[in-house]
Every structure is written in C-alpha cells, then in structure tokens.
Amino acid sequence: MSAITRDEVAHLARLSRLALADEELDHFAAQLDQIVGAVARVAEVAADDIPPSSHALPLTNVFRPDEIRPSLAPEQALSGAPAVEDDRFRVPRILGEEA
Amino acid sequence: MADTETLMPYDEALERFEPVLGLETHVELGTASKMFCGCPTEFGAPPNTQVCPVCLALPGSLPVANAEAIESTIRIGLALNCSIAEWCRFARKNYFYPDMPKNYQISQYDEPLCTDGYLDVVVDGRTVRIEIERVHLEEDTGKSTHVGGSTGRIHGADYSIVDYNRAGIPLVEIVTKPIAGTDTLAPEVARAYVTELRELVRTLGVSDVRMEEGSMRCDVNVSLMPRGSSEWGTRTETKNVNSLRSVERAVRGEIERQAAILADGGRITQETRHFHEETGRTTSGRSKEEAQDYRYFPEPDLLPIAPDREWVAALKAALPELPSVRRSRLQAEWGVSDLDMAAMHNADAIELVEATVAAGAPAADARKWWMGELARRANEAGTALAELSITPAEVARVTELVASGALNDKLARQVLEGVLAGEGSPDDVVAKRGLQIVNDEGELSAIIDKVLADNADAADKVRSGKVAAVGALVGGVMKASRGKADAARARELILEKLGVS
Numbered sequence A: 001m002s003a004i005t006r007d008e009v010a011h012l013a014r015l016s017r018l019a020l021a022d023e024e025l026d027h028f029a030a031q032l033d034q035i036v037g038a039v040a041r042v043a044e045v046a047a048d049d050i051p052p053s054s055h056a057l058p059l060t061n062v063f064r065p066d067e068i069r070p071s072l073a074p075e076q077a078l079s080g081a082p083a084v085e086d087d088r089f090r091v092p093r094i095l096g097e098e099a
Numbered sequence B: 001m002a003d004t005e006t007l008m009p010y011d012e013a014l015e016r017f018e019p020v021l022g023l024e025t026h027v028e029l030g031t032a033s034k035m036f037c038g039c040p041t042e043f044g045a046p047p048n049t050q051v052c053p054v055c056l057a058l059p060g061s062l063p064v065a066n067a068e069a070i071e072s073t074i075r076i077g078l079a080l081n082c083s084i085a086e087w088c089r090f091a092r093k094n095y096f097y098p099d100m101p102k103n104y105q106i107s108q109y110d111e112p113l114c115t116d117g118y119l120d121v122v123v124d125g126r127t128v129r130i131e132i133e134r135v136h137l138e139e140d141t142g143k144s145t146h147v148g149g150s151t152g153r154i155h156g157a158d159y160s161i162v163d164y165n166r167a168g169i170p171l172v173e174i175v176t177k178p179i180a181g182t183d184t185l186a187p188e189v190a191r192a193y194v195t196e197l198r199e200l201v202r203t204l205g206v207s208d209v210r211m212e213e214g215s216m217r218c219d220v221n222v223s224l225m226p227r228g229s230s231e232w233g234t235r236t237e238t239k240n241v242n243s244l245r246s247v248e249r250a251v252r253g254e255i256e257r258q259a260a261i262l263a264d265g266g267r268i269t270q271e272t273r274h275f276h277e278e279t280g281r282t283t284s285g286r287s288k289e290e291a292q293d294y295r296y297f298p299e300p301d302l303l304p305i306a307p308d309r310e311w312v313a314a315l316k317a318a319l320p321e322l323p324s325v326r327r328s329r330l331q332a333e334w335g336v337s338d339l340d341m342a343a344m345h346n347a348d349a350i351e352l353v354e355a356t357v358a359a360g361a362p363a364a365d366a367r368k369w370w371m372g373e374l375a376r377r378a379n380e381a382g383t384a385l386a387e388l389s390i391t392p393a394e395v396a397r398v399t400e401l402v403a404s405g406a407l408n409d410k411l412a413r414q415v416l417e418g419v420l421a422g423e424g425s426p427d428d429v430v431a432k433r434g435l436q437i438v439n440d441e442g443e444l445s446a447i448i449d450k451v452l453a454d455n456a457d458a459a460d461k462v463r464s465g466k467v468a469a470v471g472a473l474v475g476g477v478m479k480a481s482r483g484k485a486d487a488a489r490a491r492e493l494i495l496e497k498l499g500v501s
C-alpha cells in the first residue's frame, strides 16, 4: 500500500471545498494513510465464505414515521451557498452551447 | 429548431415497421414528509423553505426511510400483481449535476422492492397485457431554472438557479417490459396504460397523480423493426411527457420520425429526446452513446428492507377495489354495453355517473346527461367534464325534475345551462327562468286552440285520418309555449279535440 501523498490530500480538499493549511495537509496525509491501511485489512479476511455486506450492523427495516419535522429557514439553508439568487442556489452554467 | 426532420405518414410507417414500446413512469408519493427526512412536501411552497441538512446533503446528516413511502410502494406493486422482495436495498446512483445536492440520488438498482407484475388495459375492445418489469423507490430531484440564453433551456443558459424543495420527495418508478405486438394501436396502448396506471395509483390513495403538476411523469421508449423481423431496433427515450394526450402523440411522432430515417437507409441514434407540447414533436437531447456510468453501489447510510410476509399479505388483503374490477361491476349494475362503458371511461365520466347515480338518478339518465349535453358543453369550453361547474347531485336533481314531468329534455338543457352559468341550483334556475312545463290544462288547451286555428290545413289532414300530420301541430304548440308544454300531453289533447282518439 503506497502512502497517501500531500498532493492527493490537497486534491481531495479541493474537491470537498475545504481550505486546508499546509500543516493540515501533512497531518491528514498521515491519518488517511492509516485509514486506508485499516480498510485494506478487510480484504485480507474477506474469503469466499464471507458474504459481501453493505452495513456493519445485522439490522433491517429501520424506518421513521411519516411525520413533518421543522425545516431550515431559507436564509439558513442558503448560508453556505457560494452564490444565491431569488432564494435559490445559483450554480455555474451546466451545459455548453448546443452542438 | 435545429433538427427539423422529415416524417413518414403514420399509416405508411406502420405498413413497413412494427413498433416496440417501453414506458417508465415516475409517481411522486403523497406522503406528508420527504423520503429520508421530515421536510414537508407541499407543492408550490416558496423556494428552499422545505429543506434541511439531510435533503441538502450537509455533512454529518443521515437519511432514515419513510415507513409510509415503503408501504405505498409495496401497495402499488401488489396492485400491479408484482412479487414483493423478501430483502432489498437502496443504492446510490452517482452523477454530477446540481439538481441533487449529494451528487448522487438514493434509488434502487438490482434489488427493486417489487418485480414481475402486469397491468391489463383495453384498447379498441382488445385486452392488452402490459408486463411490469419493476417498481422501485427513489427520491425526487430539485428544480433548476436556467437563466440567460434565448430559450430558457439548459443549452446556452448563462447559469442556473436551484430550488431543493422537491429534492428528496419519495418517487416511485414503474418500468414496463418491452411492449411488442401492439401494431397500429401502439400510441393508444401507451396512453391507455398510463391512464390505467394513473387511475390505479389514485384508487390506492398514495399520490394525487397530477401530470400537469409533475407528480406523475412519463418517459416513452420507442423502437421500430421492419415487418417480419424478430430483432428489435435501436430505441430512443422521450423524457417527461406530461399529459395523457402527449403520451399518445409522443409515440406516434417518434414512429413517424424513426420510420422516415430508417426508410431512407439511416440509423437511429440511441438518445434522450425532449417532447414539445406545442408541436407534438421531439428534439434530440443528450446522446446515450456517451452514456454515463452511474457507479451504483448499495447505500451504506440505509439498512436493508425486509418486508415481513404477513405484513405484505395483510397489505394485499386490504387493497381497495381496483379500477378495472370496479368498472366491470359498474357496467353490470348499469347494464351498459362495452362500447358505452369505454366511451365513459375515455371521457373520465365513470366517477361522475357513479356519483350521480348515488345521488338518486337512474343510471341511464345519469349517463345520458353526462355523455350528451354536458360532454358537449365541456368540449365546447375545452375543459374536462369534472371541471364543469355542476355537481353530480345537481345533475341528479335535473333527472328527477324530468322524471316527475316538471321538465322536458329541452327545458332540462336550459336548466343545465343555467347551473353551468352560475345561476344557482337546478330549482333556482327553474324558478328564475320560469322553466316549468305548462301543466295547467286550461293554458295548454288555449294554446292548442290557437295553433289549430292557425294551422287549419294540418288540422283537417288529421281529422281526415292522416294522424302523422299531428307532429306539425305538436311542434306548433311547443313553439307557442316556448318549449314549456308537455309534448305527450299536447298530442293527446290535439287528437282529442280533432276527434281522432
């Protein structure tokens, strides 16, 4: 398992829209490396007789009743948006000109 | 429009090619709260007022499935004769598009809740079984508005603005297996299927299925193969066809378009197409040949669903009477022909007739008025029958007034006109317009005397035994009374006065 590089952390941070300081990049690179290493151990024990699973707990049918809970106020909802227009999230052009 | 195409006339297209259809229908469930969070689902709320950390995908939030939505989906599956999975999961459908803030949609992939069902529809007296591939549960997306550019479309827009009120509303997708062998009836079969499905879902009470508000949306797949071929052609998928009429037009238009291309030696591009309500034509959207890989995987934030068998059996036992069963029952009760029943079904008149009968009218009368005068008026006004401003109880009252002899059919039509014009109840209209039949024998007798005097020739003919000539005299009486005379009684009195009884 190759180590997670500082550049890879910077790339992930950019994708996640997180502003990380230089020392944080080093810090998280080491941590992520450990996490990836821990996950890799699963592959070592996953033999043919162990069925794949999508959840750690042997539970099913966890539902909530159909009841309304308070929503956020629009100004709260929009507070993290890079751009807002007419109480909506404003996003850059999605598709270019029609071919 | 960029791709204006030649079309082959429908009849010619069907002489050369056989269509194969597929329909994917999305139904927004009418739950109070969203699929995975407690936000309300009300239509038309101000933008971004029905959102929370879960449906905005804020870090640290976790979805929990809405029990009611699961139950509604199972009920739809049962009503469509599907098998209900003993164990299934949600899956992430990954795509990068701003209508889903998570960058994935929670959907179902290879483990849908319901599989392998069918729905029978009747078209032109022929029953067609539409096989259902799957019914699965997912979440709706947000609503984007494209700003700038000339057309308000996504192409050429400068930017887009997004309202996430709709994001996370439970959405049931119902997918048919390929529908072959419908031949020239393909457009009608497609429409009949969506109509029947809409009625079924409405009967279950799980959605308001309003196509104009988008709570029911249809994607139409069409391909053509040369007659006699067994190999299906390349299909196109026409998205978001949002009325029953449009379903039919989209199939027909796509058959005409593809036939022209194939006959010209061209090939069909597998692509998404957009339906245009104004023209009934489709235009090319994104091409599926550059199809994205959605990288589906089991949703780790949600636990598997394992519907208890006893619960499923109980839900099945508690299903309401389904539309086709109900129609058969009503047809037998009302004693009408297949043709008349189909006409009522197509006119969306069955519920109205049923309610009118429930309000005391004989079935034949209820049908006569809804399918006759009222259908004509709805047609003139360009509205649906149910949108007319008259209630089944009012129609029942009119039939009662006719049965009692207080009105004849001609006056009854005027009463209906008055009710539709907002002049009040049938009794109000009768009183205000003075529409009572002339039952006063003295008044009627005086009118007849005048008519006989004015039409001496006709009167003589009747006296001399040509009883057929009485029709003109009755007509004269009806005219003189401005339609208020009881025609049958007038005829009796005329014959009596002329000594021919």
Ligand SMILES: [Zn+2]
Residues within 6 Å of the ligand: B034, B037, B038, B039, B050, B051, B052, B053, B054, B055, B056, B168
């Ligand atoms: Zn929410």
